[in-house]
Amino acid sequence: MTETLPALVQRATELSRDWRLSSVRAWKQRTGALAIGYLPVYVPREVFHAQGVLPVGLTGAGDDLEIIKGDAFYQSYICHLPRSTIELGLNGSLDCLDGIVFPATCDVIRNLSGVWRMQFPSKMSRYLDVPQDFDRAMGGVFYRHELEDIAREIHERGGRKLEAEALRASIRVYNENRTLVRELLTLRREAPWKLPTAELYVVLRAGLVLPVEEHSAMLRRYRDLAQADAERRPRDQARVVLTGSFCEQPPLGLIKTLERAGCYIVDDDFVPVLHWLRGDVCTEGDPLANLVTAFLEDSIDSPVRYCGDGTKGQELVQRVDESKAEGVLFCAPSFCDPALLDQPMAQAALDGRAIPWTSFKYSENTGQFHVIREQAGTFADSIKLWSEA
Numbered sequence: 001m002t003e004t005l006p007a008l009v010q011r012a013t014e015l016s017r018d019w020r021l022s023s024v025r026a027w028k029q030r031t032g033a034l035a036i037g038y039l040p041v042y043v044p045r046e047v048f049h050a051q052g053v054l055p056v057g058l059t060g061a062g063d064d065l066e067i068i069k070g071d072a073f074y075q076s077y078i079c080h081l082p083r084s085t086i087e088l089g090l091n092g093s094l095d096c097l098d099g100i101v102f103p104a105t106c107d108v109i110r111n112l113s114g115v116w117r118m119q120f121p122s123k124m125s126r127y128l129d130v131p132q133d134f135d136r137a138m139g140g141v142f143y144r145h146e147l148e149d150i151a152r153e154i155h156e157r158g159g160r161k162l163e164a165e166a167l168r169a170s171i172r173v174y175n176e177n178r179t180l181v182r183e184l185l186t187l188r189r190e191a192p193w194k195l196p197t198a199e200l201y202v203v204l205r206a207g208l209v210l211p212v213e214e215h216s217a218m219l220r221r222y223r224d225l226a227q228a229d230a231e232r233r234p235r236d237q238a239r240v241v242l243t244g245s246f247c248e249q250p251p252l253g254l255i256k257t258l259e260r261a262g263c264y265i266v267d268d269d270f271v272p273v274l275h276w277l278r279g280d281v282c283t284e285g286d287p288l289a290n291l292v293t294a295f296l297e298d299s300i301d302s303p304v305r306y307c308g309d310g311t312k313g314q315e316l317v318q319r320v321d322e323s324k325a326e327g328v329l330f331c332a333p334s335f336c337d338p339a340l341l342d343q344p345m346a347q348a349a350l351d352g353r354a355i356p357w358t359s360f361k362y363s364e365n366t367g368q369f370h371v372i373r374e375q376a377g378t379f380a381d382s383i384k385l386w387s388e389a
């Protein structure tokens with residue numbers, strides 16, 4: 001039977017909350033291959049895929065898990081994601097993973113990689129250092145060496161040797177996935193009532209655990225079903241860009257609350273690994289060099305990426321313009337240094353263009369949204385009043 005829109009969204013929601021990784025366990029039973037986890041915000045999944053490995057995006061346990069042991073590893077003034085990651089490791093939820101890659105996002109992730117290595121010494125535990133120098137001869141050489149080293153370690157643990165032709169084929173598969181993601185993000189900008197963010201979010205997030213080919217099929221089906229749904233009509237909501245949620249993800253209830261409070265989220269930072277590269281990676285020539293070049297020269301702007309003096313916030317302003325947004329929600333995890341240190345510069349850039357903004361924080365297990373609902377609702381109302389003045 002052909003899957004309906006509610007059934008597809010339900011399946012995606014279950015996958016997005018599948019922190020016990022039951023779908024990954026089933027995949028491993030079917031294939032007998034390796035599955036390797038990765039923390040936000042970006043890893044080159046093409047390398048894993050070309051080695052026959054399932055890359056599995058880890059984003060904690062949301063509001064579904066009580067943290068008991070994980071809290072003992074971190075100070076109270078640290079974000080929530082590393083606590084729930086440790087909790088999931090200690091309660092066996094991540095046992096099916098053959099290793100975890102920790103990309104250089106912030107000090108918290110760096111420390112988490114060390115804690116992980118001590119707690120699970122038999123598993124692959126790899127810190128992926130990424131360059132903050134974007135010169136091909138400097139950062140490019142460094143990054144290529146990192147990728148080759150990870151590929152070698154995966155091969156030693158049972159993955160296939162990284163071969164150029166296989167990597168080229170994997171790049172093609174991920175290019176297709178990125179094209180679909182971009183298409184959906186564009187459709188949402190054009191008609192956010194057709195693709196509500198709370199729905200699009202779970203459909204995108206399912207891509208963290210599904211094999212990329214299955215995820216692309218889900219994206220295609222969702223695109224067609226959402227566009228064909230004639231019941232979905234525009235409402236008088238304020239168009240906003242949401243920024244700051246690139247690593248620890250907000251609970252789904254928070255996204256729904258913002259939409260119910262009168263906001264159309266027309267651009268956001270959620271699940272950045274899916275759209276970290278702006279365009280296609282070249283499939284001609286040396287595929288590893290192409291992945292490196294794409295990272296150096298075609299990554300999105302992010303608080304975890306070096307950006308020259310005086311340019312912070314410019315891309316946010318550009319996103320506001322391109323999405324025809326009327327305001328910005330700064331929505332960052334509590335104690336997220338990269339997001340919160342960038343925020344004043346981004347706010348100054350918005351102020352320079354008289355773009356309204358408001359700011360609040362969350363953690364992945366935030367359970368009460370009443371205050372945020374009032375704040376976002378007031379913000380949306382005031383935007384509608386200003387824009388009609």
Ligand code: SF4
Pocket residue numbers: 079080081082105106107108109247248333335336337338339
């Ligand atoms: S939420 Fe922020 S501080 Fe916490 S691990 Fe992610 S980037 Fe680092």
